[in-house]
Amino acid sequence: MNKKKLVMIGNGMAGVRTVEEILKLAPEQFDITIFGKEPHPNYNRIKLSTLLQGDTNFNDIIMNPLDWYEKNNINLYTGEAVTEINKEDKTVFTDRGRKVEYDELIIATGSNSIILPIQGAEKEGVTGFRDIDDCEKMIKVSGSYKKAAVIGGGLLGLEAARGLLNLGMEVKVIHLMADLMERQLDPTASGMLKKELEAQGMEFLMEKQTIEILGDDRVTGLRFKDGSEIDADLVVMAIGIRANNAVAKENGIYINRGIVVNDFMETNIPNVYAVGECAEHREIVYGLVAPLYEQGKVLAARLCGKENASYQGSVTGTGLKVSGVDLYSAGEIQDDETTKAIKVHNEFDGVYKKILIRDNKIVGIVLYGDTNDSTKLFRILSKKEDISGMTSVSLLQSENSGEEGENIAAMPDDELVCGCNGVTKGTIVEAIHTQGLTSVDQVSCCTNAGRSCGRCKGMVGRILSHTLGESFKADLQKISLCSCTTLSRDEVVAEIKEKGLTNIREVMNVLEWKNEEGCTKCRPALNYYLGMIYMDEYKDDRDSRLVNEKMHANIQKDGTYSVVPRMYGGVTTAEDLKKIGVVAEKYNVPLVKLTGGQRIGLFGVKKEDLPAIWEELGMPSGYAYGKTLRTVKTCVGAQFCRYGTQDSMSLGIRLEKKFERLDTPHKVKMGVSACPRNCAEAGIKDIGVVGIDGGWEMYVAGNGGVDLRAGDLLCTVKNEDEVMEMAGAYLQYYRETARYMERTSKWLDRVGLKKVQEVLADEQTRKSLNERMDKTLQKYIEPWNDAIEHEQILEKYYKVTEKN
């Protein structure tokens, strides 16, 4: 059979979604060719904001990887732009001189950033905010310059500004109007937003018109109409977008603001269609994915000969993807004589809600600080429901109040859950039932819910657990981080990276924690994950660590503490022993004991004596209390022992000095023996190294604790340097993939020795793991000394007030 040739210009979100819909309806009908100007497969443009923050990488935002195109037999030409359409021959030409015939042609070329036509706009350091290229430019500039200016205080501008803050730049936002996001917010909400963003570190220049970009080749500053100037090393123009219809021009295709289409996305030329931001439907050009996806659906049905639906236009709602800001708006924004408003303004909690009503119907919504009502209100608005029977309280009652199960149960089937993809609760529930789905990712795959901006994922998860009932809930509890959330470790870590969440409070807010300030399970875990992800810039939250780590001493049952100083590799000196003796005597330490870790512990020390004891000892903390490297036990080895083949003491000391203080998911212990007699018990250590003739054997995942487990042989290496390299890579891989509080023995059983061996076999992988390890290790400072030197630490943690 001769398939029809379908050609698409533009490899972006709306176009590729249209092709996905076509493949669903009629997988065999077309021979598909796609041209994309960017050198990438289709990616999630919405997520560029998070990419800019440096927390997601490009791979994470790809929506259709190259093998998707291959699997569906799509001819994809990336980095190649179509320059001309010949409607007579039904062919297109590209900038690489290619000529391709079509039977049906879709134009899905999106839009371009509007660049102000002012003097200096072409200078180096001036960019729009539209694609990966723009982001890379900004990230690069942030590496060597400090001052950024964002022109435009709308959605895009503010998201860019937030990203640049995260990149460590000073950010000024220049806005022409008196209010930020004036097209989505009324002055009250806009004021609240401005205050929050200022608190986050943005500076605003309002009602300023930029007239010139200063500098020679590179931008150095901006000049405004009022004559004032500012310095700037980077200028991001985020004043808006303009439909990109360059290829459609000069070809008799009718263009107004966009390429004009009818209710079936047909242009005035037969067999040529337009979809997405380049299209204009009933005089509207849309700039959000929800309406574009609706268009894609209609066009797919049209092309496949299923003609039931037509596109009637959309009402859209918007949010802002800046952490710490919760806002939503839809429909009309400003009050006028024909509208009545219900307003709630709780300044204390920073919540503002406004509903505009005309003729008993909701025509506008503005929510700031609490957007839980958004889906419900948006449904009432878009369905034009009569609200005369409802009280203002019932309208504004948050869906989160009351029993969660009841809320999900009470939610009508046609309520929109995923605004971006137009997926209703009913569709999700049906997919769960008919396809046996059990995870949010599976629901995303089958229904598209959650595949764009991702803000609906929490709700999808709740619907999932409600639909599957108790059995699923119990299951979910087991894998979720703790009872404050339904998300698992992997989901939380992915969300942190994807959304660029930078502190515990933000994680809990954005991921909708059930307990506002968490519990003893999640607080230490989040503190660990954040420190692991943001290797050097995360500010440790000491008060989210449990008592031992917070106090840098192990609490005992009567409220006293133990002090265990480092004794690298179990090797000590007469001088250190004397110091320990003197301190023990002076402070009446009740117990001095050799620990099971080859060092000396002082037990039963009063809290208020800790700093003085540390100071007099003048030795580093042995971290006998932490989720970190504890001890590296060694045997005497080749320096003295007649069987020793290697210098176990110096390797042990080297390991301990390198990895001490490192935060790990659970405690890590090491042992180094110089021959297989294994006097240092290396076979039951998290990492155990055993000297053999001409090298070292490395054992991993041994455990001498509750579940006794002998270590597995990971590899055999030739010298000390190789041990260090392998140990660094192994530990870092554990740090990046284990659940908090999962010891290496349990982790290895879960992940599999073979898998870990495979990962570590690659030299490049080992190298980058070690780079991240080394970067992390740089941030630690000696905690006992730190306490002694800082009055605030002493005051906050160790002082006890005495009164009579």
Added chain:
Amino acid sequence: MIETMTRVAAARYSELAARSGKEVRIGDKRIALFKLTNGDVRVIENQSPHPKGGVLSEGLVSGEYVFCPVYDWKISLIDGKVQAPDTGQVKTYEVLIEDNQVYILL
């Protein structure tokens, strides 16, 4: 019977760190002072009702609860009640804040 209350100046309000506990010893009483995120100061006896005891001042503070640092019981700082599934109650004290001075009423 008339009970007289003594007020003891225990701390300067501005010097207390939020989400953190502080031990105050008044005579032979051991008392734990907590400043919550919302700025309130709560005072309880620094002794867990757990059969094996333990101090509370070093516990992790979350909202209006403290988690016992030794056995992880969750205890309300408002009424001293131990949260389910565990049971018990810690003695609570009244607080008075005047001009940056925090007083405990005994």
